[in-house]
Amino acid sequence: MMKKEFGFVAGVMVIALHSATALAAVSEEEAKALGTSLTEFGAEKQASADGTIPAYNGGLTTAPADFDPKSGLIPDPFKDEKPLYTITGKNMAQYADRLSPGVQALLKRFPTYHVDVFPTHRTMHYPQWVLDNTVKNATTAKLVGKVKGDGVEGAFGGIPFPIPKDGYEVMFNSALNFQRTQYENQAKAWLVDSAGNRSELPENDANDYRPYYDRALAQGKAPHNAYDVYHVVQVSPPTGVGTAVLVYTPINNATDEQVTWLYMPGQRRTRMAPDYKYDTPISQFGGVMFWDDLGLYHGRMDRFDFKVIGKKEMIVPYSSYKYLSMSPDQLFGKQHLNPDAIRWETHRVWVVEATLKQGERHAYSKRTLYIDEDTWAIVEADAYDPEGKLWKVGFMYTFNYYDGGGGTFNAIYNIYDLQKGDYFGTNAGGPANGRPFIRPFDTHQKESLFTPAGMSGTGMH
Structure with a gap:
C-alpha cells in the first residue's frame, strides 16, 4: 500500500513508531x-x-431491553440501524483505500459478495481496574x-503496551x-467446500x-506461566464424544x-x-486453517519479523451481534458467508506485517494483521503463500459486552482459502439443545477443567 494511505498519528504515537528498536517500557513523560x-x-x-x-x-454500557444475563444470549443493540452504504465489486474502487487486499479479493471474486457499512460505534468498555493496570503497565512492561x-x-491485568x-x-x-477472566460456550463450526457443500x-x-x-492471582503466579488456558471437550458427533484438548499458552515462550x-x-489416557x-x-477444520491461525494469530512469534506499517x-x-442469532442455513452460502449477516464499520486499526524470517x-511467506485500536483484537488477517500470492483471508467477528463487566469476545471468525475455494466459520446458530451460547465470568469458576487430570474426568462420556 502507498504510504499516503496511512494516517500516522501525531505526537506520542509518532515517537513510539520511531522507537521500534527499543525493548523497554515508555517513559513517564510519554505515558x-x-x-x-x-x-x-x-x-x-x-x-x-x-x-x-x-x-x-x-x-x-447500556444493555438493550431484551437482554437477559442468565440466558446466554447477546441481543443486537443496533438491530434497527440501516447501512449507510453498500460496497460491491462494481464500486469498490471508490473505497479501496479503506479495504484490505483480502476484502477486495472477495469482492472481485464473488459477484454476490458485498460489504454493508453501518454507523461506527466505539463500544469497547474497560472496567476501571483494567484501565489502572494498563497505565501502570505502560512504564513497567517490556519484551523479553x-x-x-x-x-x-x-x-498484569491490563493492556501491556x-x-x-x-x-x-x-x-x-x-x-x-x-x-x-473466564467464559464457557458451545463452540460450533461449519466447513463449506469448493462445490458449495456444507x-x-x-x-x-x-x-x-x-x-x-x-485478580485473585499475583503477577507471575499463573499456572505454567500461562496468560490463556483453553479447554474443549467434544459433544458431537457420537464417534468423537469425550475427546478433549487442553492448551496452555505462556506469556514467556523462552521459559515455558x-x-x-x-x-x-x-x-x-491423556497425552x-x-x-x-x-x-x-x-x-477437524478440513485443513483450511493452521494451529497458529486460531483467533487469526496464536502462539509464538519467533518465525516472523513483525513490523508496524502504520495506523x-x-x-x-x-x-457482530447479528451473526450470533443466525442459523447455519441463513449464514453459510455456497461460496461465502451471507453478507447480510455481517456488520462493517469504519475504525482505526494498527496494520502489522509479519514476514517470514530468513x-x-x-507455509506462509507473509501475513498482514489488522488490529482494532479500541479492543486490540485482530479483526482481519491476510496470509500469503511462498510465491507471495494472497492465499487465505480471515475475519474476526467481535462483539463487546454491555452487562457492566466490559470486555470483548474474540472467538467467532471465518477463514477463506482462495486457492482451494473452500471456507469455514465458527460459532453460528445461537443456542442449541437448551444450552446457552456463552456465559462470561469475572472470576475463575471451574479450576478442575484446566488441569490434565481434570480434563480426563470431563472427557469421559
Missing part, C-alpha cells in the same frame, strides 16, 4: 498521553477528521526472551487484550480461562513452551500433543 490525548488503553480519544469515527465516550517477541514481563513501539508490542496487546464440524463445549486477568494435552476416550502449533493443519482508518467487521520454515 502522560494516556488519559489525555489517548485513552488509558492507548486509542485515539478524538473523532476522525471527517467525523466517521466518533470520539471515545467510555464504550457501550531468547528472540524478540518471545514474552512479556512487568505487565498502550503506547506500542513496534509490531511485537502491538501483537502482545492483541494476545493480552481484555476479555473476561459440513458440520465437531461441536465442543469450550471453556477459556485467562489468568492474566484473574506452549503445552497441549489431548484426551482420547478410546484410550482412556501431550507437541505438534499442535505453527503451521500444523487442524484436521489506518479501515472498514472492518464490528459489533532460514525459518512456515
Whole structure:
C-alpha cells in the first residue's frame, strides 16, 4: 500500500513508531498521553477528521431491553440501524483505500459478495481496574526472551503496551487484550467446500480461562506461566464424544513452551500433543486453517519479523451481534458467508506485517494483521503463500459486552482459502439443545477443567 494511505498519528504515537528498536517500557513523560490525548488503553480519544469515527465516550454500557444475563444470549443493540452504504465489486474502487487486499479479493471474486457499512460505534468498555493496570503497565512492561517477541514481563491485568513501539508490542496487546477472566460456550463450526457443500464440524463445549486477568492471582503466579488456558471437550458427533484438548499458552515462550494435552476416550489416557502449533493443519477444520491461525494469530512469534506499517482508518467487521442469532442455513452460502449477516464499520486499526524470517520454515511467506485500536483484537488477517500470492483471508467477528463487566469476545471468525475455494466459520446458530451460547465470568469458576487430570474426568462420556 502507498504510504499516503496511512494516517500516522501525531505526537506520542509518532515517537513510539520511531522507537521500534527499543525493548523497554515508555517513559513517564510519554505515558502522560494516556488519559489525555489517548485513552488509558492507548486509542485515539478524538473523532476522525471527517467525523466517521466518533470520539471515545467510555464504550457501550447500556444493555438493550431484551437482554437477559442468565440466558446466554447477546441481543443486537443496533438491530434497527440501516447501512449507510453498500460496497460491491462494481464500486469498490471508490473505497479501496479503506479495504484490505483480502476484502477486495472477495469482492472481485464473488459477484454476490458485498460489504454493508453501518454507523461506527466505539463500544469497547474497560472496567476501571483494567484501565489502572494498563497505565501502570505502560512504564513497567517490556519484551523479553531468547528472540524478540518471545514474552512479556512487568505487565498484569491490563493492556501491556498502550503506547506500542513496534509490531511485537502491538501483537502482545492483541494476545493480552481484555476479555473476561473466564467464559464457557458451545463452540460450533461449519466447513463449506469448493462445490458449495456444507459440513458440520465437531461441536465442543469450550471453556477459556485467562489468568492474566484473574485478580485473585499475583503477577507471575499463573499456572505454567500461562496468560490463556483453553479447554474443549467434544459433544458431537457420537464417534468423537469425550475427546478433549487442553492448551496452555505462556506469556514467556523462552521459559515455558506452549503445552497441549489431548484426551482420547478410546484410550482412556491423556497425552501431550507437541505438534499442535505453527503451521500444523487442524484436521477437524478440513485443513483450511493452521494451529497458529486460531483467533487469526496464536502462539509464538519467533518465525516472523513483525513490523508496524502504520495506523489506518479501515472498514472492518464490528459489533457482530447479528451473526450470533443466525442459523447455519441463513449464514453459510455456497461460496461465502451471507453478507447480510455481517456488520462493517469504519475504525482505526494498527496494520502489522509479519514476514517470514530468513532460514525459518512456515507455509506462509507473509501475513498482514489488522488490529482494532479500541479492543486490540485482530479483526482481519491476510496470509500469503511462498510465491507471495494472497492465499487465505480471515475475519474476526467481535462483539463487546454491555452487562457492566466490559470486555470483548474474540472467538467467532471465518477463514477463506482462495486457492482451494473452500471456507469455514465458527460459532453460528445461537443456542442449541437448551444450552446457552456463552456465559462470561469475572472470576475463575471451574479450576478442575484446566488441569490434565481434570480434563480426563470431563472427557469421559
